[in-house]
Amino acid sequence: MAADREPLHARRFPEPHGEGLRLRHWDPDSDADVADWLRGRSDPEFLRWNTPLLAVADFESARTAMRDYARKEAEGTCAHFRVGDADSGAALGHIGLNTIDRVIRSGRVGYWVLPEARGRLVATRALALVSRWAFTELDLHRLELGHAVGHAASCRIAQKCGFPAEGTLRGAMFGSGRFDVFRDEHLHARLATDPEPA
Structure with missing residues (x-):
């Protein structure tokens, strides 16, 4: 099959495993995944701290959003x-490596945890796993992580995984459920040359 006719999933990034977790690509054709x-x-x-540009309100909008991400993955701009x-x-x-920039060798990490899985260090383990993977397998130099000011849990996860706070970005995020209101964002980052967190 020619490269331009391969299924999207055939051209996606490899799937990292470890930390008691198995990461795999979301499948927009799987009803369970949707x-x-x-x-x-x-x-x-999730909606308290995030305002997605593509609203996910029902089964079909969720499938559409997943297909959009799959297309971007096939282009190599996210995982x-x-x-x-x-x-x-x-x-x-979920954990995602967004806006992968191959020139400056950077990416931006985002994650969320299903309600029944909270309190089990899922985001912490997933972030540790994806960080190592991004630095070794993708040869990235810098990973960024941003969260709304006041999101203490996300701040703790970042610090625990070796992403120190670098500052506050003023008015850098949409307000909860709003596209006409802005809120401040805490920026964390980790470099490939930083020591592995304990």
Whole structure:
């Protein structure tokens, strides 16, 4: 099959595993994956801290958003993974490496955890795993992570995974559920040359 006719998933990034987790690409043709994506992206706690540009309100809009991410992955500009339990395979959440810039060798990390998986260090383990993968397999130099000011849990996860706070970006995020209101964002970053966190 010619490269331009390969299925999108055939051209995606490899899937990292470890930390008791199994990461794999979201499958927009899987009803189970779409249902998990919809639950995660419509969860009130997720929406409290994030305002997606593509709203996910129902099954079809979730599938459409997943297909859009799959196209971007095929272009090499992002990598989005379903975070699953290594033993049971149960869905736990999501982690994505967004806006991959091959010239400056950077990327931006984002994650969310399904309600039933919270309190199990899922985001911390997934961030540690994807950070090592991005530095070694993708040869990235810098990873950034941003969260709304006040999101203490995300701040703790970043610090624990070796992403020190670099500052506050004023008015850098949309307000919760709004495109006409802005809020400040904490910026964290980690370099490939930084020591591995304990």
